Each structure stands twice: as C-alpha cells, then as structure tokens.
Amino acid sequence: MPLLHIENLTRSFGATRALAGADISIGSGEIVALMGANGAGKSTLVKILSGAIAADGGSIILNGSIIAPRTPYDAARAGIATVHQSTDIVGAAGQTVADALLLHRFAEGATPFFVSRNSLRRQAQTILAAAGFSLPLDRDFGDLSAAERQLVAIARALANRADLLILDEPTASLSGEESRRLFDILLRLRSQGLAILYISHRTADLEAIADRAVVMRGGRIVGGFTRPIDFSNAIEAMIGRRLEALQPVARMRAETTTFEMRDVRLLPTSSPLDLSIRQGEVVAITGVLGAGKTRLLSAIFGAGKLAAGTMLLGGKPYAPRSPAEAIAAGVAMAAEDRHRSSLMPAGWPGHSLAATISLPHLRTWYRRGILFGGREQREAAAAITRLGIKASDPLASIWSLSGGNQQKAVIARWEAEPSRLLLLDEPFQGVDVGARRDIIEAIRARSDRATLIATSDPEEAYEVADSILSIDRHTLQPIAVDATVDSVFQGTHA
Structure with a gap:
C-alpha cells in the first residue's frame, strides 16, 4: 500500500476548474517529481495537501487513513510538511534566524512560557544541524538573501517529523553547492523512509534525485515516467506540444x-x-x-x-x-x-x-x-x-x-x-x-x-x-x- 494515495481530487474556483480528477500515489522512501505548466493544477494540489484550501471532491489517504486537512496545522499533525516557493510566510524583519526556525513551535505552544535566549539558540542550532545547513542564528531574517530564507524554510520543515515532505521549487534561489547539499539531505531522508513530492521546473534537479515523474495538465495527471526519465517526452506531455529548438533564432542587431x-x-x-x-x-x-x-x-x-x-x-x-x-x-x-x-x-x-x-x-x-x-x-x-x-x-x-x-x-x-x-x-x-x-x-x-x-x-x-x-x-x-x-x-x- 502506498504511503499517500490521492484519488479523483477536484477543486474549482468559480468557473475555473483547477483540479479535474487528479490521481497520484507515493510510496515511503520515494521521491516523486511533479511536473506541469503554470496553471496545470500543481499549486492547487499542494494547497489542498498542506491544508491551505479544501478539496471539492475526491479522497486523500495517508498511512491508510482518510485525511481532509482544513488548516496547515491539521496537515502537519497528519504528517505532511510543506516548503512553499515564497518564503514571505517563513519569517519577518525584526526576527532572528533562530526565532524563524522555532516559529512553528511557538505557534503550537510547544515551548515554555519563560525561555532563555541561549535555550532558543541551542534548539535552533539543533534544527540547522539536522538539516545540514549553516546560518548565523542572530542575524535579522529581513536581511537574509532569498537563498538563505529558503534554507530556513527547509530546515524548519525538516524539524517536524513528517511522513511526507512537499517541496515547491526548493532550489530556485539556491547556488549549485547549496542545491547539491540539499539533494544529499533529501537522499538521506529518502533512505530513512520519508516520502517526498518534489516540484521543480529544473530538469537537472529532477534528474539528480527523482525516482519517477508524474505530469499534470489541465488539472489531471496525463503522464508518468520512471527513471531514467525521458524529459523530452515529459515536457511535451506537460505543455501539450512538441518542443522547439533551444537556441534563439538569429536576428539583425543595430550597430548602435x-x-x-x-x-x-x-x-x-x-x-x-x-x-x-x-x-x-x-x-x-x-x-x-x-x-x-x-x-x-x-x-x-x-x-x-x-x-x-x-x-x-x-x-x-x-x-x-x-x-x-x-x-x-x-x-x-x-x-x-x-x-x-x-x-x-x-x-x-x-x-x-x-x-x-x-x-x-x-x-x-x-x-x-x-x-x-x-x-x-x-x-x-x-x-x-x-x-x-x-x-x-x-x-x-x-x-x-x-x-x-x-x-x-x-x-x-x-x-x-x-x-x-x-x-x-x-x-x-x-x-x-x-x-x-x-x-x-x-x-x-x-x-x-x-x-x-x-x-x-x-x-x-x-x-x-x-x-x-x-x-x-x-x-x-x-x-x-x-x-x-x-x-x-x-x-x-x-
């Protein structure tokens, strides 16, 4: 039995049908790439799994139990951790990196009423060490680069003992070295049984870590590809047409x-x-x-x-x-x-x-x-x-x-x-x-x-x-x- 099984999931926004009967399964210890053009339904699927919005119909089965998360807290309790592409919700200017790393624990009431700054720093350092990242704990979150904010988001998500980790464009703001470090962490987590749904437009990312890829278009799954993934066919299934040549057509340029x-x-x-x-x-x-x-x-x-x-x-x-x-x-x-x-x-x-x-x-x-x-x-x-x-x-x-x-x-x-x-x-x-x-x-x-x-x-x-x-x-x-x-x-x- 797969860890996660989604069947006939639907969701509409007015006259727009964002999900039109999506089906997907993910096993424990598996990294599945979710590919799709903007507007294909990927974000809607992730929002439903993470508890941001509710589905109109269909079922979600996690660890053999039907779930219907209504809030991100519901999703986290069920065993789903999500790292979104935008890091604006991870922290804010005026907070330290340590504060941002522990924000979820404050929200859940998991920390005592009185807590010392040294204790917070030790807890935050433990979270970073587990993720394999290094960041200055006392630095203002508002001063972090986009890549550093992404690292905070990923480290905080990994701190929750989740069964399913959803990553939406996690390397969009990371350097090559930071991306490789993240891949090493994800492969280690996969070996420990964590299921990972990985969303990215970068085929190099997917080629590096994905066990298989599923392609969405029009709110449905329209293709599945096992490793080694044929990305040419996957992208053609994603956009619904044949790929054009990469190199731009040469043109005349002014001498000015x-x-x-x-x-x-x-x-x-x-x-x-x-x-x-x-x-x-x-x-x-x-x-x-x-x-x-x-x-x-x-x-x-x-x-x-x-x-x-x-x-x-x-x-x-x-x-x-x-x-x-x-x-x-x-x-x-x-x-x-x-x-x-x-x-x-x-x-x-x-x-x-x-x-x-x-x-x-x-x-x-x-x-x-x-x-x-x-x-x-x-x-x-x-x-x-x-x-x-x-x-x-x-x-x-x-x-x-x-x-x-x-x-x-x-x-x-x-x-x-x-x-x-x-x-x-x-x-x-x-x-x-x-x-x-x-x-x-x-x-x-x-x-x-x-x-x-x-x-x-x-x-x-x-x-x-x-x-x-x-x-x-x-x-x-x-x-x-x-x-x-x-x-x-x-x-x-x-």
Whole structure:
C-alpha cells in the first residue's frame, strides 16, 4: 500500500476548474517529481495537501487513513510538511534566524512560557544541524538573501517529523553547492523512509534525485515516467506540444551601442570588467549564487554603487543615484524576488493585474494625480493577449495567478513604456517551459532597446541570449555564442 494515495481530487474556483480528477500515489522512501505548466493544477494540489484550501471532491489517504486537512496545522499533525516557493510566510524583519526556525513551535505552544535566549539558540542550532545547513542564528531574517530564507524554510520543515515532505521549487534561489547539499539531505531522508513530492521546473534537479515523474495538465495527471526519465517526452506531455529548438533564432542587431561599462569594479578587490550591449541585443550573464550578478544589475539600476569605473548610456555618462533616476534615463529592472519587489500584497489597492503593470508609471500616466482605470486596464488587456497571461480579466488579483503568469505581468510592466535598457534578474525563476517561451518571445521581439539578463541557469541563458557572459568572483568571461548547453554549464562552474 502506498504511503499517500490521492484519488479523483477536484477543486474549482468559480468557473475555473483547477483540479479535474487528479490521481497520484507515493510510496515511503520515494521521491516523486511533479511536473506541469503554470496553471496545470500543481499549486492547487499542494494547497489542498498542506491544508491551505479544501478539496471539492475526491479522497486523500495517508498511512491508510482518510485525511481532509482544513488548516496547515491539521496537515502537519497528519504528517505532511510543506516548503512553499515564497518564503514571505517563513519569517519577518525584526526576527532572528533562530526565532524563524522555532516559529512553528511557538505557534503550537510547544515551548515554555519563560525561555532563555541561549535555550532558543541551542534548539535552533539543533534544527540547522539536522538539516545540514549553516546560518548565523542572530542575524535579522529581513536581511537574509532569498537563498538563505529558503534554507530556513527547509530546515524548519525538516524539524517536524513528517511522513511526507512537499517541496515547491526548493532550489530556485539556491547556488549549485547549496542545491547539491540539499539533494544529499533529501537522499538521506529518502533512505530513512520519508516520502517526498518534489516540484521543480529544473530538469537537472529532477534528474539528480527523482525516482519517477508524474505530469499534470489541465488539472489531471496525463503522464508518468520512471527513471531514467525521458524529459523530452515529459515536457511535451506537460505543455501539450512538441518542443522547439533551444537556441534563439538569429536576428539583425543595430550597430548602435546602447550601454557600456568600462573598467568597472563591483568590489574594491575584484578585477575590472567591461561590458557592451547594442540596441536590440539580448545579453545574458550566468553564474552561481554570490558571483556578482545581482550586484552588477543593482549598480546599473542605481540601487547599488560601483567601487570603480564608468558607465555610458547612449554614449553619454550614466551614474544613477537611485532607481528613480535610472527609470527617468530609460533603464528598467525586474528584480529577482518578484514577491518582495514587484507585487503589492493581496487586499491592497494595487494588487490587481492592471495596477501591477501601471505602478511605476503612475506619475507619467496620471500627471494631475487623478487616477482613471482606462489606461491601465487597456495595457493589462493588451498584455494578456501579447504574453498569453492566464487571467480572467485586467482587474484579477495578481495573487490569483500562477507564478509564471505573475512573472509575465512583471515583464508586461516594463513593456508598457519604452525603455533603452531592460534589466532582468532571474526572470525565469519558478516559470515553466511554456511560460518561459512566451516571455523569451516577448523579450526578443523588441529591437528598440538592449536587454541584460542575469540567470543562475546556463540553459536559460543559452535559450534567450544573443551572447552569454559567465561571472565568477565579480569578474566576467565571455562564452562562445555557438556553444552547446553542456559547455555553457561547464563555463559557469569551472
């Protein structure tokens, strides 16, 4: 008998049928990859298993007993631990790492009323040691990077003695070394009998650890693949069509140089770097976490400073002191963590798709301070058509959309107004193959600007860019345009 057996699970949101009779089984000591395009039903399935929402119909059997978790606490008591892609619910600014690691115990009343700081630190250290991670316990959670917040979430989930661990895009913000460490932990947990449902768009992750893969489309399981997993067929089942060639179609680029960096040092101790991007060109920078990708883009966008060197935009000196100055000069940026940097919280006035797109343009669209919905709704409607955003209408909440459609909305924000240079930091994080192709087509359709993309996934760089640079220790190195995907991988991890 499998540890988990789901049969004919259904769930609708109004007229939208998110789950249309999903069936899946997972055995003890098994890692099952769940694949599916954004909107296929993966998130709905996970929310039901984790107690965030209830199913309309069907059954969930765990350890031989029927369960119907109504809250995350119910799911945890039943033996299900979930690590979500967004880490906003893991902790908050003002809390220490130790506080965040022990938050679930406080919520459950599992700690005494009076407890010393040293005792909390010892308990938190035990949790980290069991997970195999190392983090500064007294550091403010709000100061952690996306990767560090993910490690806290995973360590805390592992601290609960669960029978089933659900991981939603766990390596999206992790470096190669951190990912390998996580894989070692998951393989150890599997050998101890833990069942793991692993959701990721990264085939390299699934190839490394998955025993088998199941594919969702349209709220149903449409395919199953055992190891060695045939990812070409799995992805075709996922998106419902044949795969297109990875390498982008070559196109003519203007000879005009849009942006230059000369003798730039990101840190006082780093080597100088030069960068040149022509109008209509898409350049990708790839490298492991901490190599300097985000620091480079932040400096260009006025959110950080260079240690040395000069920048030129359209042949003229460019040195923005703030993102506002960068935007005024024609430089736009979509930051790495869209949940923190680009999306307004649910329930706020600006949480609709239309408002998400219009937010940075309010001063130019509504110069007299009077807001009219027509302009932003027209832009959102055009984006729905152009980028294939799956939304009921322009006023739909951005939080009702899947991760890939949220990212399309962020891209649409900077498509709404002309720009000279577009900066994209990890634009495909948590985005499936189909949505990624839509975003890439939108990026490459623009010949009136230059585009600089930072990605930790070399395959993504190869798929989108005209030219690729690897970055290591804040130093850039070119990679041949006609390189194979394997050589791109080797170039960024050498």
